[in-house]
Structure formats: C-alpha cells, structure tokens
Amino acid sequence: MHENFRRGFPSPRTIEKKIAKFELLLREGEIGAEVFKDYLLRNNLPLVCSIAEDATGVVGRREYSSEWNSVVGCSLPLKSSGLPDFNMSIVKQVKDIRKMFQLYERSSLVMIVMAQPLANVPPVGIGQTGVEQGWYNCPKTVILFRRLGLVLAAQQWPFFSAAILDETIQIQDMIHIGAKLRTRLLKRAKFMAIGEKIASCSFVEALLNLVMKDKHKLREGDLNLNDKINYGAVERLCSPHVAKLLSTFVPGAEATSFYLKLMHLIASSFLDKSLPPLDLLDALKLRNIFKPELFLQWL
Structure with a gap:
C-alpha cells in the first residue's frame, strides 16, 4: 500500500518504529x-x-x-x-x-x-x-473452591504451587459468558420460563420474518446453535434495539426481550467504559445474579 499511496500511507519501516514503542x-x-x-x-x-x-x-x-x-x-x-x-x-x-x-x-x-x-x-x-x-479438572476445582471461600488451596492441596491472592476476583471473560447466554437461548429442548412467559429463539425468528433487515440488523447465522463461538452474533442479539423491536412487533415476546436486555446489561458491566456510575452499578447487580460468589464481594 505504501508503494501505491506514498503520500498518504506510511512505510513499513515507520510502522515498525511506532509499534516498537509499545512492544514488551x-x-x-x-x-x-x-x-x-x-x-x-x-x-x-x-x-x-x-x-x-x-x-x-x-x-x-x-x-x-x-x-x-x-x-x-x-x-x-x-x-x-x-x-x-x-x-x-x-x-x-x-x-x-x-x-x-x-x-x-x-x-x-x-x-x-x-x-x-x-x-x-x-x-x-x-x-x-x-x-x-x-487445564485438568483438579486445578479447576481448586480455583473454584478457593473463590467460594471453602478451603485454602495451599493447605488442602500441597501440590498446588501457585498462590491465589485475596485482592483478586476470578471471573470468566465476557466473550465466553455472552456465548453461553446465547447458547442457552438457542436450545429448544429446554424451555426457559421467566415469570409467566417463555424466552425462546422462536420469537427472534418471528422478528426476522416481520421486520426488515435494515432495522433488526441480525443475520440468519446468529440463530445457528452449532456455531457456539459466533461472538459477533452475541453483540447483535443483545443490542438494545433488538429487544425493543421484539416488544413492539412480536406478541408474547416479553420474556425474550427481557432476557436480551439482561445479556446487554451483563456485557455492558464488563465492556462499556462510558456508563455513568449508577447505570454501571445496576448492571453489576444483574451480573452478580449469575455469579453468586461475587455478590458478597460487591456488597
């Protein structure tokens, strides 16, 4: 690109020098x-x-x-x-x-x-x-027990050499949490009751048929259960406008809309640095519902 756009695109050498400043x-x-x-x-x-x-x-x-x-x-x-x-x-x-x-x-x-x-x-x-x-199951179990405060890892398992600091809170990254929430919504074999309503991907499919794509901005592959690592689908599904369209155009989709709002708030509590403090606290409270061992830490 530098050969074709010499005045507008820096040379590879210049780019390497800039990147070298941040290289550890x-x-x-x-x-x-x-x-x-x-x-x-x-x-x-x-x-x-x-x-x-x-x-x-x-x-x-x-x-x-x-x-x-x-x-x-x-x-x-x-x-x-x-x-x-x-x-x-x-x-x-x-x-x-x-x-x-x-x-x-x-x-x-x-x-x-x-x-x-x-x-x-x-x-x-x-x-x-x-x-x-x-990871094998044993180290995972050690870490989980330590997070729950059930046992001191170094005392119960002398072979576990790495110390776990009390000042840290171990959580799974947002990418995998969002993917699991999406997978749960797409599983048809086990319905998900929220109050008196059912949250199901069938309501999202109905939205795809009722609303133009330029409004919902979803893709057919977003509802493919076999693709469990489609992180772009997670972002599109939990976008606020999708939950709003469900409530407006799809009868009986209140639970599904609510579930997508939960996904959005949980994701925002991790990723959205622009949230005002009070909104961030609300999102954190919802996140702690799905992560009970963090609730005492948060309080």
Missing part, C-alpha cells in the same frame, strides 16, 4: 508486571486493571532463538510460582538442545496473558508461554 520484550513464562505498571504511571492511568488469560491451539515447532539464546516451543517445567522456568530452556552447549528435545514435550497451545486498564485504552499483552495441554 518478555521471556517465556515471565509476567511483565513492573513494565505494565510503568506504562500505567507514564499515561496517568489508574493502578487497577483486569487480567485475562486464554490458550489457543497452534501447530507447535521447537527452534533455537538467537535473541534469547534458548530453545522456544517446548513445554517447560514449572517454578514454585506456577510459571514456566525459562532458565531450563537456555542453551549453554549444543548437547543442551538435544536434551530439551528428549525431556520436554512440544507445545501444542500458546497461553496469552492480557491486562486491561480501567480506562478507555487498548489492553496490553504482559505474558505468553507455550504449554502442551489445557
């Missing part, structure tokens, strides 16, 4: 908390943030990195902090490379850690590491 050079298994804190202070941002992690499958490859003098792509053993031990991947001799290929599995997943400041700014990547598998 972190070794595998490190969490750049200090670097992230400096970023918050430089930009006068609050020292409170949301931390999110997720893993995605990759076609793993083990190779030598001259930048770090290490072999990347291996699933490294854990330190006492629960993070991978980067020192185990450092190459001191050629035979170390052969040893790593023999001892450590090839990473099939990459886990990314992102930090979102409580301000209208983009999130920052503060860590990444390769792993060869996802």
